[in-house]
Amino acid sequence: MTGSGSVAVICGGVGAARLLRGLARHVEPDQLIAIANVGDDMELHGLHISPDLDTIVYTVAEAVSAERGWGLEGESWQAMTMLGRYGGEDWFSLGDRDLGTHLYRTQRLREGASLADVTGAIARSWGIEFGLLPVTDDRLRTMVTTVDHGEITFQEYFVGHQHSVPVTSVRFDGADAARPAPGVLTALADAERIIVAPSNPVVSIDPVLAVPGVRDALRSRRDDVVAVSPIIGGKALKGPADRLLVELGREASATGVAEWYTDEVGTLVIDTVDAARAEAIASVGVRPVVAPTIMSEPGVLDQLCELLLSV
């Protein structure tokens, strides 16, 4: 691509948020649109919680806790302490500052605003100038079938069981009836480049693709779609992507990621440690590009962004 066109990014949480922090330095804000997963969303204590959307906002705004890697810096936990006193459900930690976001979102949604509108308002108030859209305003929930606990919600799996329990299948409740949020399909049709962020393919990217029209949009633009492998040297940097790929019959490797995405992604950026897998990836019909991808290492994020915009 020329670098002058618009860019759409398919996003999960932490990995996508870090990538977006870089892309925002390389793409004009009105040419950048992030389309984010809402399969992690939950209703808890009456509040509507959108973990991936919030992780993106807090991270790009550089307000995320460096220490924990999630949630806000300067956070306090008075509400959770009180909830614990009552023996309430306190397995999902909600900081006091973070609660302000959930209170605002919940109130606006109850007043009839769309999730996209509320997300836009939250993002702008944190100084985020590029577009951030939930993939859908409708209810979509990632449900995980586990060997030991039956079908549970994504957050029960990810936080409640710390993603340490074996999984047999994943489905996206509500996806069939969900409509892409206004602007999503247009952004995917118009983008010169579509980037799939280094998020979990199974439980972060797949729920985005499960919204009717989104997967087809990527397939019809396959040559312009570039993904970054979240698996490096056979391991996920964070979270259960490696184990989930294996549990769902794939390989925990950059090759397994290429196989997962083969119909939607034309180019896969794999880490230098996986250079030897380039041939195998090419053999499944995905163009491999080898580059440093560990975004926390000095200089890597900007190089990776330049690469994603130029390959």
Next chain:
Amino acid sequence: MTGSGSVAVICGGVGAARLLRGLARHVEPDQLIAIANVGDDMELHGLHISPDLDTIVYTVAEAVSAERGWGLEGESWQAMTMLGRYGGEDWFSLGDRDLGTHLYRTQRLREGASLADVTGAIARSWGIEFGLLPVTDDRLRTMVTTVDHGEITFQEYFVGHQHSVPVTSVRFDGADAARPAPGVLTALADAERIIVAPSNPVVSIDPVLAVPGVRDALRSRRDDVVAVSPIIGGKALKGPADRLLVELGREASATGVAEWYTDEVGTLVIDTVDAARAEAIASVGVRPVVAPTIMSEPGVLDQLCELLLSV
């Protein structure tokens, strides 16, 4: 009464809470039951907030902020600060600790628990041993018709407009269909003494009486019902009781209170500064008892409790 029998207390918020703190020292916990107003309850940001129930719990547990007179000591306001950042509805201050209570209540209610059950659990976790019941588990909302803003909820009137706007009428939305919470009518039938706390007659006590069966229960026990006037020297110690009485065609005085309660209350305790009104009160058919009633003054609370249990 003998002092050995059970006591039921009809309660609003702050005044009732202070009285209960004293009564808990004079009545065995299994003989004391507080029946509290829920007309102030509200749904805000998706949370179920029960201000009078919480004021009672926090006050009796001696956890209320002495400085503010409401809410919890050691409170912080991080969630509200964040809500303000978004331009969210922040007219009703919710402290971070206090939010823990609302999160717990909302979650339990959504799981199908009754307000009475949740209230009992909250009260016990604060070490409160006497019975605390919302007058009803059903939805009941005090609605205030104002000259300038039409009909608004109680909290919009009380907090949003700081009860400084003229009122033409008050009604209790949902009261007709509300059922007394389990135990309420039994407590009123069995109590040797029924006390009406020094709460606002118009907007704190009347919504309790508006629940079908409650007013009749007091009327049938009128000789055993003792109220404490919340109007002292023509003024409410706190809040708009004096103005509301006038706006609804009564006198802002202990006599006005006696007239308000004449069908339900046999005995009215009035402050020593109002001794001259005793005759007028007797002339409306209510027995006046003159005593110090300013509960914040040394020794007064215990004397008042002894009086309420013995007159």
